[in-house]
Every structure is written in structure tokens, then in C-alpha cells.
Amino acid sequence: MIWQYLYKGLLNFPGSLDLRKGILIHSGGWKKLTEEAVDDTTFKTSLRNLCGLVTSYNFYGMVEQIGSVFMECEYGSFHAPNFADIVIRDPFTWHALPYLKEGVIEVISVLPHSYPGHVLLTEDIGTIGGEDDCPCGRSGRYFSVKGRLAAAELRGCSDTHAYDGALNGI
Numbered sequence: 286m287i288w289q290y291l292y293k294g295l296l297n298f299p300g301s302l303d304l305r306k307g308i309l310i311h312s313g314g315w316k317k318l319t320e321e322a323v324d325d326t327t328f329k330t331s332l333r334n335l336c337g338l339v340t341s342y343n344f345y346g347m348v349e350q351i352g353s354v355f356m357e358c359e360y361g362s363f364h365a366p367n368f369a370d371i372v373i374r375d376p377f378t379w380h381a382l383p384y385l386k387e388g389v390i391e392v393i394s395v396l397p398h399s400y401p402g403h404v405l406l407t408e409d410i411g412t413i414g415g416e417d418d419c420p421c422g423r424s425g426r427y428f429s430v431k432g433r434l435a436a437a438e439l440r441g442c443s444d445t446h447a448y449d450g451a452l453n454g455i
Contacts, residue, residue: 288314288318288328291332292332301336303336304337305337307338309340309341311344312344312345325343342358345357345363345430351402353392355371355392361429362421362428365426368395369395370394373391374388374406376389387410389407389408389410392405
């Protein structure tokens with residue numbers, strides 16, 4: 286939605302919005318942007334060039350596991366908070382994979398108590414880069430998300446909104 290409405294909306298008014306002192310925290314939406322060949326680097330560079338936005342952080346998380354937000358650091362890695370963890374699973378055996386091996390992301394949280402949401406197997410593919418050794422200096426496991434499983438259906442907060450070229454009362 287940031288790309289569709291903020292970035293594309295500002296294309297007709299370059300220089301009209303100065304966000305040099307702004308901080309953007311967003312939840313990606315990359316699965317919809319792949320059709321437009323927009324990746325994280327393109328997203329950040331385009332916003333910087335158009336309106337001066339220098340500080341932009343993505344986060345990984347899902348509504349099914351409220352409170353487990355994995356923030357991106359300045360080196361592009363997502364970090365597990367103290368109350369959550371991540372495991373990368375082999376998609377054929379479901380065994381946990383070692384660091385730097387690509388597989389299906391499983392997220393774990395101690396927060397959910399009212400429903401069985403403490404462990405969720407996602408349809409996302411990623412790798413764990415390491416633990417306690419990210420160049421940003423943060424402690425804990427850090428990881429990257431490569432994308433969705435090929436046969437996964439679109440789902441997520443951005444998928445609840447269909448763009449048809451008009452605002453339709455929004």
C-alpha cells in the first residue's frame with residue numbers, strides 16, 4: 286500500500302513531500318510487488334530519491350501470532366525478540382535445518398495463551414544467518430526471508446485490499 290498509494294501518488298508531485306527526517310516501519314508486502322519487480326532495495330532507493338526518506342525498516346510477523354514482531358536491522362536481517370524464536374524446517378522431512386540452509390520458516394512465541402498460536406509453520410522460505418554475531422550488534426538469532434512457497438495462496442494484511450485503480454471510498 287505504501288508503494289501503491291504513497292510512492293506512485295507522489296510520482297506526479299516530485300519534491301512535494303520531504304521525509305528526510307522520517308522513519309518508516311512497514312510490513313513488506315513483497316509478494317504483491319514481485320509483479321512490478323520491486324524488491325527491498327528498489328523500494329528503499331525509490332522512496333529515498335523521491336521524497337528523501339532515508340530510514341526505513343521492514344518487519345516480519347503475522348496477525349496469527351500477535352506480539353511476535355521480527356524487526357529488520359540496518360543490515361537487512363530480521364531479528365527474533367527475546368520472547369520469540371525462529372526455526373528453519375526442511376520442506377520434505379520437517380527436520381530443523383542448520384544456519385545458512387534455506388527452508389520453511391517456523392515461528393515460535395511464548396506470548397499466545399488463549400489459543401494454540403505459540404508455534405506456527407509459515408508458507409515462507411528463509412534462512413537463519415546466525416546468532417549473536419550480526420554486524421548490527423544486536424543479540425539473538427537473525428534471519429532473511431526469500432519469499433513464499435510457490436504453491437502458497439496469497440494471504441496477509443495487504444491481501445485484504447484489492448487495488449482497481451480507484452480509491453473506492455477509502
